[in-house]
Amino acid sequence: NAGVTQTPKFRVLKTGQSMTLLCAQDMNHEYMYWYRQDPGMGLRLIHYSVGEGTTAKGEVPDGYNVSRLKKQNFLLGLESAAPSQTSVYFCASSPPGHHSPLHFGNGTRLTVT
Amino acid sequence: QKEVEQDPGPLSVPEGAIVSLNCTYSNSAFQYFMWYRQYSRKGPELLMYTYSSGNKEDGRFTAQVDKSSKYISLFIRDSQPSDSATYLCAMSAAWAAGNKLTFGGGTRVLVKP
Numbered sequence: 001n002a003g004v005t006q007t008p009k010f011r012v013l014k015t016g017q018s019m020t021l022l023c024a025q026d027m028n029h030e031y032m033y034w035y036r037q038d039p040g041m042g043l044r045l046i047h048y049s050v051g052e053g054t055t056a057k058g059e060v061p062d063g064y065n066v067s068r069l070k071k072q073n074f075l076l077g078l079e080s081a082a083p084s085q086t087s088v089y090f091c092a093s094s095p096p097g098h099h100s101p102l103h104f105g106n107g108t109r110l111t112v113t
Numbered sequence: 114q115k116e117v118e119q120d121p122g123p124l125s126v127p128e129g130a131i132v133s134l135n136c137t138y139s140n141s142a143f144q145y146f147m148w149y150r151q152y153s154r155k156g157p158e159l160l161m162y163t164y165s166s167g168n169k170e171d172g173r174f175t176a177q178v179d180k181s182s183k184y185i186s187l188f189i190r191d192s193q194p195s196d197s198a199t200y201l202c203a204m205s206a207a208w209a210a211g212n213k214l215t216f217g218g219g220t221r222v223l224v225k226p
Contacts (some may be wrong), residue, residue: 004156005131031211040121042201042216043157050211058213088157098212099164106155107138 002026003007006091014113021076021108023091031094032074033058033102034066036087043045044092050101075106081112116140119202119217128226132189136202136217142153143204148187151199151219160200161187163206192224200214 004025013019023032030051045058047066055066057106063085064078065077078085088109092102119136126132136181144165149157161176163169163185169176177186183190185204197212 014120031209040218042117042119043203043214044216045213048211048213051179056211092156094212098207098209098214099162100212101147101159101162102149102157102214104158106156 004091004093004103004105006059006089006108008108009106010109013078013110015082015112017081018079019076020078021089021091021110023074023076023093023105025072025074025091025093025103027093027103028037028071029093030071030096031104032068033092034058034064034074034076034095035090035092035105037090038087046076046088046089067110081110086110086112114139115218116215117202117204117217118202120220121218123221123223125223125225128192128194128224130192130224132187132192132196132222132224134189134200134202134220134222136185136204137183138215139184139205140204140206140210141180141183142206142209144207145205147184147203147214148174148176148178149201149203149216151201153198155180157201158167192222194224194226197222197224 085096151157203214
């Protein structure tokens with residue numbers, strides 16, 4: 001049981017390049033999330049999904065797009081990377097319900113030069 | 114001003130001491146309160162969950178919520194070196210779509226043997 005798996009683990013991009021971060025979960029969770037974590041800022045929600053085929057904006061969505069074509073996968077895209085997007089990106093999943101814990105992956109460390 | 118404030122630390126204590134962590138928040142709609150623990154280069158994992166006001170105890174960990182003061186606390190008794198991690202508070206409102214959580218910035222804790 002792998003839980004939440006994020007690929008890649010590390011990536012270095014040049015300004016203007018594009019990339020896709022992949023998140024896969026094997027717990028059959030309905031909800032999935034993408035967060036970014038920056039020093040002193042905690043985790044900030046980028047986009048989230050409450051089910052296959054649905055996505056919604058979070059707190060800091062600008063510069064990112066997402067897709068949830070399959071229930072188990074949630075993709076985060078950067079169309080034109082900027083240095084301000086240098087961060088650690090975490091994917092999480094959970095069942096519905098406020099009492100349900102978020103299960104996080106181990107993050108993708110992205111540097112944009 | 115951030116919705117959830119948390120002292121970044123680091124908080125350094127000797128093994129066996131009581132660790133006291135806290136968060137303040139401004140949104141009176143928050144009703145669900147959590148503490149996540151994050152080890153270095155790992156994703157956060159749920160430690161404690163509390164609904165509304167009151168105390169909750171789980172082994173060496175006690176979570177307290179004071180909604181009148183908009184203040185939550187986490188206490189770790191008989192601290193161990195394995196408790197060295199970053200502790201993130203998180204909270205959500207009942208009406209939050211997708212169970213969206215708002216996180217504090219995290220407090221780094223170091224327990225010295």
